[in-house]
Amino acid sequence: MKHLPRPARRALLVVHVAVSVAWLGLSVGLLALGLAAYTTQDLSLTHAAYRAMKVFADWLLAPVALVTLGSGLVLSLGTPWGLARHHWVWIKFWITVATATATIFALRPEISHAAAAGVPDSSLVAAPAVSTSAYLFMTAISVLKPWGLTARGRRLRKSASRPAPRGSGATVGASSGKPVDAPSGRRPA
Template sequence: MQLRPRARRALLVVHVVVCAAWLGLTLGLLALGVTGLVSPAAPTAAGAYLGMRVLADWLLVPVSLLALLSGLALALWTPWGLARYHWVYVKWWLTLAATAASGLALRPNIDHAAAAAASAAAAGRAVPRDYDLVAAPSVALAGYTFLTVISVLKPWGKTARGRRLGRVRRGGAPAREVRTADTARTARTARTPRAAGAPGTARTADTAGAVPVAAAPARARRTDGTERGAV
């Protein structure tokens, strides 16, 4: 199944917008995590962790799932395919891992840190610092940047499956078989001896014999003219 050009462009716009939103959301989580880690004021640190929980609860999982599903639809319903190009294959698995990590690891960690920060701020204690809420968004931001780069550059070419499907679709034989047939044809041509009456030999003989025949009258005419002029 292939999408019409208008539907494909619309789906591509949705995918690009959602991926940009995921990248911006991760950048916001990183900024709040750094604020909660380095802020000396307990209310500020608690507010940063609570803000991370709002973003994680309302946006993190829906945005990541939408990015994953729109990318899958683009892979399956366009000529790119899911396993025909290396960059599509790598992007799919990395996006799947990032989506799973966002929902199963990052969001529970943010909820736990926000609950601990809220209880500490209410009791007048120091808010516990969570280094994981800086490390996880940093790694995620680097990963999403890498996915953006390979989406733009499209490196590494086709996979083995993609090359095989391309040959089958064109209806041609594999390149190895074509090279083998050409080599065998060349070897047979080199081994075949030229016959005595081959056309090339005949043309050479005709050309060689035509020189004296055509040149003899000319010499005769020149000799005759010379003698006639002398007389």
């Protein structure tokens, strides 16, 4: 995929960060409601908490998860970071796929079932606790960018740093003349 122009990349980055933070906040909210529903002795409070969780699950969970996944995918493919060049991006992608799938196909139906039954359910404490941990982990690796290049990223960097054969008309970098993964002096947005 061709790299995104800077204004588009920055706008998409804002969208991605906003929906990612919304997903984390939503998960923390579901954890608080799940804990309240599970630990109270008042069945009316349990039922109310699960009904509130159902509102969040029905209206917000799937759209937020899918926009997070889609914006992250477009950002990774449209920037020098790439999807499979750096371990942290690759790991974030697969954790996002797993959590979005679990959110849509397991958590939402479980919340609907609990809202209808109105009885305490420990899985509605465990699932938001796991998802909150996953989102915090992804936040940390987004900031720290650990583990370096993948094997694919090392191959791409190595092939981009080789000089182009004479007469081929090929350039090393797309527009700058430097290797694709070479540091530019600026951090990618």
